[in-house]
Amino acid sequence: MAQLTSALPASGLRARPGLLARIDLPRRVVFAAASSMILIVALLMVFITWQGIQLFIADHVPVGQILAPTWQPDATNGPTSFGILPFIAGTVFVTGVALLISTPLSVGLALFLSEVAPRWARAIVQPALEIFVGIPSVVWGWLGITILVPFLADTFHKKIAISLPVVGQVFSMPGFLTGFSWLAGSLVLSIMILPTITSVSYDAFRAVPQELRTGSLALGTTRWQTIRHLLIPSALSGVLTAVVLGMTRAAGEALAVQMVIGNSPSMPAAITQPVTTLTSQITLDMGNTVFGEPWQDALWTMSLVLLIISITSVVLVRALNKRRMGS
Amino acid sequence: MPATAIYSEPVLRRVEVTAPRVEVARPSAAEATATETGEIKIATEHVSISYGERVAVRDVSLNVQARSILALIGPSGSGKSTFLRCFNRMNDLIPGASVQGEVRLDGENVMDPDVSVVELRRRVGMVFQRPNPFPMSIYENVAYGPRRRGQNDKRKLDELVETSLKRAALWDEVKDDLRRKSGLALSGGQQQRLCIARVLATDPEVILMDEPASALDPVSTLRIEELMRELREAYTIVIVTHNMQQAARVSDVTAFFTMAEDRAGYLVEVGPTGRIFTRPNERLTEDYISGRFG
Numbered sequence: 001m002a003q004l005t006s007a008l009p010a011s012g013l014r015a016r017p018g019l020l021a022r023i024d025l026p027r028r029v030v031f032a033a034a035s036s037m038i039l040i041v042a043l044l045m046v047f048i049t050w051q052g053i054q055l056f057i058a059d060h061v062p063v064g065q066i067l068a069p070t071w072q073p074d075a076t077n078g079p080t081s082f083g084i085l086p087f088i089a090g091t092v093f094v095t096g097v098a099l100l101i102s103t104p105l106s107v108g109l110a111l112f113l114s115e116v117a118p119r120w121a122r123a124i125v126q127p128a129l130e131i132f133v134g135i136p137s138v139v140w141g142w143l144g145i146t147i148l149v150p151f152l153a154d155t156f157h158k159k160i161a162i163s164l165p166v167v168g169q170v171f172s173m174p175g176f177l178t179g180f181s182w183l184a185g186s187l188v189l190s191i192m193i194l195p196t197i198t199s200v201s202y203d204a205f206r207a208v209p210q211e212l213r214t215g216s217l218a219l220g221t222t223r224w225q226t227i228r229h230l231l232i233p234s235a236l237s238g239v240l241t242a243v244v245l246g247m248t249r250a251a252g253e254a255l256a257v258q259m260v261i262g263n264s265p266s267m268p269a270a271i272t273q274p275v276t277t278l279t280s281q282i283t284l285d286m287g288n289t290v291f292g293e294p295w296q297d298a299l300w301t302m303s304l305v306l307l308i309i310s311i312t313s314v315v316l317v318r319a320l321n322k323r324r325m326g327s
Numbered sequence: 328m329p330a331t332a333i334y335s336e337p338v339l340r341r342v343e344v345t346a347p348r349v350e351v352a353r354p355s356a357a358e359a360t361a362t363e364t365g366e367i368k369i370a371t372e373h374v375s376i377s378y379g380e381r382v383a384v385r386d387v388s389l390n391v392q393a394r395s396i397l398a399l400i401g402p403s404g405s406g407k408s409t410f411l412r413c414f415n416r417m418n419d420l421i422p423g424a425s426v427q428g429e430v431r432l433d434g435e436n437v438m439d440p441d442v443s444v445v446e447l448r449r450r451v452g453m454v455f456q457r458p459n460p461f462p463m464s465i466y467e468n469v470a471y472g473p474r475r476r477g478q479n480d481k482r483k484l485d486e487l488v489e490t491s492l493k494r495a496a497l498w499d500e501v502k503d504d505l506r507r508k509s510g511l512a513l514s515g516g517q518q519q520r521l522c523i524a525r526v527l528a529t530d531p532e533v534i535l536m537d538e539p540a541s542a543l544d545p546v547s548t549l550r551i552e553e554l555m556r557e558l559r560e561a562y563t564i565v566i567v568t569h570n571m572q573q574a575a576r577v578s579d580v581t582a583f584f585t586m587a588e589d590r591a592g593y594l595v596e597v598g599p600t601g602r603i604f605t606r607p608n609e610r611l612t613e614d615y616i617s618g619r620f621g
Binding site (some may be wrong): 209211212214215216217218219220221222225230234286321 | 415416420444445447448449450453455457459461462463471472474475477496518522525526529
């Protein structure tokens with residue numbers, strides 16, 4: 001090393017770099033891109049927060065009122081009430097049932113792909129899932145209206161559910177009036193989030209080292225025992241991340257849900273009844289409101305709630321990933 | 328080339344240090360008991376293993392005495408690991424692998440389609456080249472096998488975990504945080520002893536070790552070797568190793584594998600370790616152990 005450095009001309013190390021090198025253009029471009037990205041997100045959050053609290057500051061609506069069950073934003077119809085609880089509950093319940101349907105299917109599919117499927121099956125299912133993701137939500141909503149909603153109201157309700165012992169009880173009490181319902185929304189969502197949960201949990205299963213599987217099998221365990229007692233616990237934080245990502249996607253989906261859910265701004269009472277969600281109510285109402293009026297401010301408050309939901313889930317995912325790294 | 332000379336010096340020195348030990352560890356009486364009188368635990372007959380078109384092991388027949396250590400040595404690609412994996416049918420997991428011939432455990436052909444591989448692998452445990460503890464506590468790592476076999480009695484499991492860890496010479500180092508510490512938090516040598524404890528907990532008769540010390544430092548290697556000598560009292564052990572000093576130090580019988588011109592592995596000779604390392608019958612063996620090739 002000593003020889004190398006002494007071989008350089010004495011000025012070599014001290015030479016003044018050229019202008020371009022001094023500016024270090026690539027570094028600055030990347031830095032600018034990153035900082036503008038941070039700036040945009042920060043401004044967005046500030047703006048939504050500011051708009052979201054106008055309902056309480058400018059319109060003097062008491063904060064507690066948003067937890068009321070009554071949504072009566074139009075002053076021409078009598079005294080207003082900005083209870084957004086039905087929408088929050090709608091989002092939580094519709095998303096919850098969608099997750100209940102989709103999680104076992106998706107995790108099962110991911111396990112099949114990573115542990116059982118022959119290569120050719122994987123070669124078919126993986127592109128199929130990518131196509132799934134690419135289908136626009138309006139198409140899912142339209143399929144929902146055309147196929148799912150009439151099926152629920154006519155075929156499922158009248159011909160199948162009623163004749164089944166327990167299912168019949170549940171579905172015949174309030175009954176599907178039109179098919180536009182909480183269940184329809186959850187079903188459409190569960191299909192839409194299936195690829196997300198599947199591919200993220202598939203990656204989590206693939207990330208479990210092969211030598212752990214061999215180690216378990218060499219101890220005289222069956223393939224199923226290895227999946228159940230080694231693979232699933234090892235990949236658990238990754239699978240939970242997948243579910244949270246699916247949840248975020250479901251809670252944020254507006255169009256397809258709005259098309260099949262019936263949009264009734266009342267507290268969700270039965271899975272067969274029309275309900276509404278935060279996102280679908282915003283898309284529905286935003287055209288009817290004027291900037292600065294309490295009604296629109298209430299929609300901004302709902303946006304703020306959505307923002308809080310998505311921040312919470314990001315924090316959750318990061319915490320889960322940290323646990324995975326740590327273990 | 329000069330660089331190689333500098334780096335190879337310590338290795339040569341180590342050979343000199345370990346060579347006399349071979350003599351001490353190998354009294355000729357023990358040799359005789361290990362090879363001529365003991366009951367046969369495993370016998371292979373005309374075992375050939377191929378992956379698709381490629382033959383990896385050709386026509387190997389040998390016997391493993393109960394409560395002895397058989398070392399499989401040979402250059403890379405000579406098929407010794409592949410051969411080892413046919414004892415507990417781990418080759419079943421490799422797509423395209425096929426095994427011909429018979430592998431008999433206590434006289435019963437384990438290649439028989441009626442044989443339960445789950446039961447076979449319980450009786451024939453395996454320790455891998457790279458320590459592969461499960462991402463769970465030390466306790467759960469050891470209890471993993473027994474639990475899968477339906478053992479849920481807490482007292483019995485506690486006892487089993489303790490005896491297994493003691494046998495694997497790990498108990499004293501881990502007894503204070505059995506349940507708190509992850510198996511992954513141990514050092515490499517400790518992880519390998521944990522993997523041995525995990526196998527012992529399933530109460531095997533045979534333990535297969537596929538280069539169990541090749542990823543470990545010299546001190547940990549020595550501990551594993553001492554452990555193998557102790558385990559030999561109760562278990563039949565087959566070990567694959569690249570380290571000839573290791574084979575000389577720990578094994579009772581050594582089998583030398585090499586590759587034929589068509590790259591298929593075959594058995595050159597098998598015999599008491601002391602003889603293989605001092606008076607091999609075959610020229611190939613002599614060349615290999617004296618470092619002339621491989």
